[in-house]
Amino acid sequence: MSHDTVMTADHDDAAGYYTPGSPLVDTKAPDAPIAERWETRKFEARLVNPANRRKLNVIIVGTGLAGASAAATMGEAGYHVKTFCYQDSPRRAHSIAAQGGINAAKNYKEDGDSVHRLFYDTVKGGDYRSRESNVYRLAEVSTNIIDQCVAQGVPFAREYGGLLDNRSFGGVQVSRTFYARGQTGQQLLIGAYQALERQIAAGTVAMYSRHEMLELVVADGKARGIIARDMVTGEIQTHLADVVVLASGGYGNVFYLSTNAMGSNVTAAWRAHRKGAYMANPCYTQIHPTCIPVTGTHQSKLTLMSESLRNDGRIWVPKNQADCDKDPRDIPEEDRDYYLERIYPAFGNLVPRDIASRAAKYQCDDGRGVGPEVDGVRRGVYLDFADAIERLGRDAVENKYGNLFDMYARITGEDPYAVPMRIYPAVHYVMGGLWVDYDLQSTIPGLFVTGEANFSDHGANRLGASALMQGLADGYFVLPHTIRDYLADGPFEPIAEDHPAVVEARASVEGRIEHFLTVNGERSVDSYHRELGNIMWEYCGMERTEDGLKKAIDLIRSLKDDFYRNVKVLGSAETLNQSLEKAGRVADFFELGELMCIDALNRRESCGGHFRGESQTEDGEALRHDDEFAYVSAWEWAGEDAAPVLHKEDLVYSAIEMKQRSYK
Amino acid sequence: MNLTLKIWRQPDASSAGAMHTYQLADVSEDMSFLEMLDVLNEQLNAEGEEPIAFDSDCREGICGACGLMINGDAHGPEVTTTCQLHMRSFKDGETITIEPWRSEGFPVVKDLIVDRSAFDRIIQQGGYVSVNTGSAPEAHSVPVPKEDADRAFNVATCIGCGACVAACPNGSASLFMGAKITHLGLLPQGQPERDERVVNMVAQHDFEGFGGCTNIGACTAACPKEIPLDVISQLNKDLRTAIRHGH
Incomplete structure (x- = not known):
């Protein structure tokens, strides 16, 4: 598959991955206060x-x-x-x-x-x-x-x-x-x-x-x-x-x-x-910091636990990598790193979602995560209620968080009243x-x-x-x-089932279904989806960098290529067929994933849930660049093998003043 | 752990089904029950056998999509949804029998998937308050005693999974219906249509082929949201009242 290369500004990380388009304006909001x-x-x-x-x-x-x-x-x-x-x-x-x-x-x-x-x-x-x-x-x-x-x-x-x-x-x-x-x-x-x-x-x-x-x-x-x-x-x-x-x-x-x-x-x-x-x-993308960690490659979804847990739980990891597989109760106080309280003394465990999420990732990348190893890394941090139980009593903690503790116990098989919970961030909302x-x-x-x-x-x-x-x-x-x-302009002139637009749309659907059922390759739809997800999570997740995003785009393109040639979808088109349903969805996720990476590459600033490693303060805080990026990126599909077109809608604030946030 | 799985397979609604036996090795106790089936499906797909169809969506116990008869129990041995059941509730070497919900009101669609649209049709017969968008009064204009609001919430947590029907020897959906009757009956907003609601919902329930309630209580024991049995008493009381009012 070839991709058009086009000229864009020198400093643009996404140069070559897209075509600049005309500006976009919302014409519907009335010009009124x-x-x-x-x-x-x-x-x-x-x-x-x-x-x-x-x-x-x-x-x-x-x-x-x-x-x-x-x-x-x-x-x-x-x-x-x-x-x-x-x-x-x-x-x-x-x-x-x-x-x-x-x-x-x-x-x-x-x-x-x-x-x-x-x-x-x-x-x-x-x-x-x-x-x-x-x-x-x-x-x-x-x-x-x-x-x-x-x-x-x-x-x-x-x-x-x-x-x-x-x-x-x-x-x-x-x-x-x-x-x-x-x-x-x-x-x-x-x-x-x-x-x-x-x-x-x-x-x-x-x-x-x-x-x-x-x-x-x-x-x-x-x-x-x-x-x-x-x-x-x-x-x-x-x-x-x-x-x-x-x-x-x-x-x-x-x-x-x-x-x-x-x-x-x-x-x-x-x-x-x-x-x-x-x-x-x-x-x-919004990544939520308090979810139950992955237990193995069989994991099919992640479960969120209310953020309210951070009101009383204290988040920590062992100071020493050697302690990561120990029973947490045997790790003495001086060997624990309450990293949010250490780095953000004013907000501590209550820092916003993205900061808490990224900090957990850094601890685990540093080899100090806890819980089971999945693909060679422990991805979890402790959320410890021992202090809260001592301060408020077990009954008070149970009153406040009982249903969450029960849910945690059911999923993990561990008693969070006795052993610290383990949490890790997960994708939650876009x-x-x-x-x-x-x-x-x-x-x-x-x-x-x-x-x-x-x-x-x-x-x-x-x-x-x-x-x-x-x-x-x-x-x-x-x-x-x-x-x-x-x-108010309708009803519009009826269109017949043999209108070229209908015929084209039906043919497109039928062609895709036919393709998936006849590839007869080696790999299941889920295995491709999981691999795509790993690429997105690694390079377009909590922290994004120019190199990582470019690597992700290459990986996605070659995986997509393989998917179309080597996916295995059994059964027929005329019955309920869950593999077939998933194949269509995953095919679209490939194209979306690539666009997400290009969008992230273009936006060389950090804002909200989007953190670019290249755009942070000396303290590691997200750094916005309002002079360059105060726009909505609206992407136009340009065709199967063409680079997408970027239209920018400038964001203008008349009723509010833009400020840089700080949680230190 | 290693398991023997006996699973109901049925190509579609009009074909006959049968139990099939599969062996599954290296099951982790941290897997959810549905993740165990995912792993089995990967194995089947690799072997060229079509994966087993089953419903699930949120996989966190709230959407109500999943539901299997596991060793004869709706949602299996714990009081929870099938998606929240984990393999640590089973033993190495165990044989597990997995079937779809069994009820005339829930015809099989394929394998472990059943058609629960009868529940939607019961709700269509009055499981709502007739208030058009925009016509609502200010929210604080009608206070609701906390006790009533709390109980209304508790019974409104029904997820419409159908375990009550699957567990009931009569195939009755009275617990499902009673939960809705009780939820709306406890609130001032539910009063104007109260008589009509219960009469019409019960008529639809019977029309759909669900059986009558004989107070066995298997429904409430199987309910993952622990909807109490006394919502059926409330249902019966509301029905008597409505009949007395001439409905």
Whole structure:
């Protein structure tokens, strides 16, 4: 496979890997003071009268918070909605696994919270790499979400007076997080799922579960439908509509091991990307510091444990490599290195996620990790509650963290009350995603993108309890308003099943399936996925460097090449075939992984979850370069063997001042 | 450890199935049960036999996608989901029998995968509050006693996995249904549709071919979220009340 080489600026690490493109601008956010933009847009977006809504068809892919909420709301409004999910039921989407909570600027605690403060915290938390108009709107509609969910019967935690309880979360100084014990995502998703099921019963929404979108239909410049595979019968189906919404989640599984669900994938978004939707900031990945470590090559996924554990647990590794395989209780105090407390005395164990994650990696790279050796390295650090148990008593610790301790014990077989826990960072969320304007519309007219699948709200780093907020904000309160401005021009001229765009899309899907089933090579899909994940984790994970990223790109290209020639997929296309499903997803992960590396290579600065080894302060802190990199990288697919095209959207802040963070 | 696995294989819904026996060596006790099956599938794939199909997604015990009958117990010997069951619960040399959920309400799709869409259809018959987006009052306008909110949460933790049905000799989904009736019945938001909800959900439940409850309690024993049996008492009480109200 050949790759075009092109000229770019001398200092650009990614020179030769991409083609510079024209600047990109969001034209949809009104030119008004920030607090008035959303009201203005809602007023200016054209209305669709109820009689016309019945004539308009909407496809929504994904039934997590962003998809189910949008489907329910659009159904209630009277549109014809078709909704797709790969799971057996819409209730299983991975939003369900979110533990901590959902932020909203209700200011019930009268502790100085406001829409502006939530906006400010989110932009700052995103390390000044998000678009301020979108973030302000997110903060504005956050309060409506809580009202809506309570009315649906979501059982949030309450105080003795019967009012809603709040807690502080993720290092902010106000209590604005609403929660349902450690299962907030589950309760919010079930709320949205029930609203969706109500519309299915009402006949406004048709649900296609165990269906996977494999291609986007773009006809005459507009997104007009999808090609989906019925995962039970193998039937390839064409679904046409006036508009398509992708709410298909994040692509953390490009790393193979992550806290995502096994089925979480990039295919819907990537197929749209190949059809003209730009992919924005793909390298922005959030790595969560407190996950249960890998135990062996059989590991299929990683489990996150709430960050709240860092409030009372102390993180350490042995000072001497020779102690790493000892029982931790036999290592005396003077031989332990409480490295976060040592390096960051002001914040100690409570430093932000990315700093805590990177510090753990450095200890293990230094040969001082603990736990089982996997591929010759011990990747784990201790999270020790011995002091907390002595200070507060076992009962108090059990009250606070009992369910987490139980989960840990079940997975590891160790008793965390007696032996320190072992933790290690894991990929948890991606801030990157398809580029959207203020209306959540991608660069393909008629293709809208919501939730984790878009890039818009979290910049280079997402704050805790903000993913649930964004998913529901997009689905309940933003998309239903912005999409009507597009649909006001519809219904669009019907397209036939023999339209060249449909024929091409179907042929592409069928060709891929045919290829995977006939290669008849030597290696399983999973073995390729695991190897790709190792490359991404090693070179495009917690710390990225020019040399490492270039090496990763070479490795990915040759592995992808091998995959197409040597993968082994058994079974047929006409039945349920999980290897075949995975093969398509892994094929797309290869291309995404390469783009992530190119994006990371271009961004020679450190910001949020993206840490470039070449861009750090003398103390090893992330160093942003606002003069050079205050832009969104929006990548255009240029063809199978062509270098991608980089379009930059400049980030302009009118309501907030950019600052460099410090946690020392 | 080394294991003998007896696994139900069935090509599709309309074909007959049978138990197949496989040997699996070098299983680590740190593997989850599903990771053990992943390893078996790698072995089968290498040998040219199609891998065994089974459902799983989050693999952290919350999505409800996984669920196997393991040695006759729904989700196996521990009170947890199949994905959170680990091989340290088994012994070297053991023979493990693995089957799909067994119930008329859950037809087999392939191998260990069943069709649980009946649960969605039961929810469609009233397992919700009828409130359109945007029409909600301010969240603090209606206080809810903490005790009610806590109990509503506890029963709302149902993950819809279907273990209750699989464990029940009658194949009843009463625990699943009772959990939803109780969750919404405890909250002020659930009151306006309370009678209608229980009547319609129960009718759908029976229509789907799930059996009646005879208070055996196998459901609650198998439930990975430990939904208590008394949600079925609440279900029955709500149904009596609704009938008395003329439904």
